Amino acid sequence: MYSAEVLSQLRSLNHMNQEIRSLPRENPESILLQKQIEALRARLPNSILGYHDRFAARGQPSAVKVNGESCSACHLKLPRGLCGELAAPGRFGVCPNCGVFLWADVQPIVAPVEKPARKRKAKL
Numbered sequence: 001m002y003s004a005e006v007l008s009q010l011r012s013l014n015h016m017n018q019e020i021r022s023l024p025r026e027n028p029e030s031i032l033l034q035k036q037i038e039a040l041r042a043r044l045p046n047s048i049l050g051y052h053d054r055f056a057a058r059g060q061p062s063a064v065k066v067n068g069e070s071c072s073a074c075h076l077k078l079p080r081g082l083c084g085e086l087a088a089p090g091r092f093g094v095c096p097n098c099g100v101f102l103w104a105d106v107q108p109i110v111a112p113v114e115k116p117a118r119k120r121k122a123k124l
């Protein structure tokens, strides 16, 4: 799967879900948050929401960061191919064991900035 945007929306959704659980119902903040959640859900594909809701129903996040080469949710070692795929920025996958969305913290590769060669002042 490839979409940095879907992944970031999914992560926001998980974050908001967690926050709304800590707020009392009918709280103005909670109502506002609920609206934000609905707006976010409207932008996510149904297939993704289906996965998300299965975890949300159990109070679990639907997207977790990979822990080395293991799933952070079920702690199973992931197939090497999946780890390789997750190593690309913006990619995410699904754990073959528990079905959670997985992502890896990939630093974008930045070319080292070359310092301009210092001009030597020729002393006369």
Ligand SMILES: [Zn+2]
Pocket (backbone or CB within 6 Å): 071, 072, 073, 074, 075, 076, 095, 096, 097, 098, 099, 100
């Ligand atoms: Zn898993």
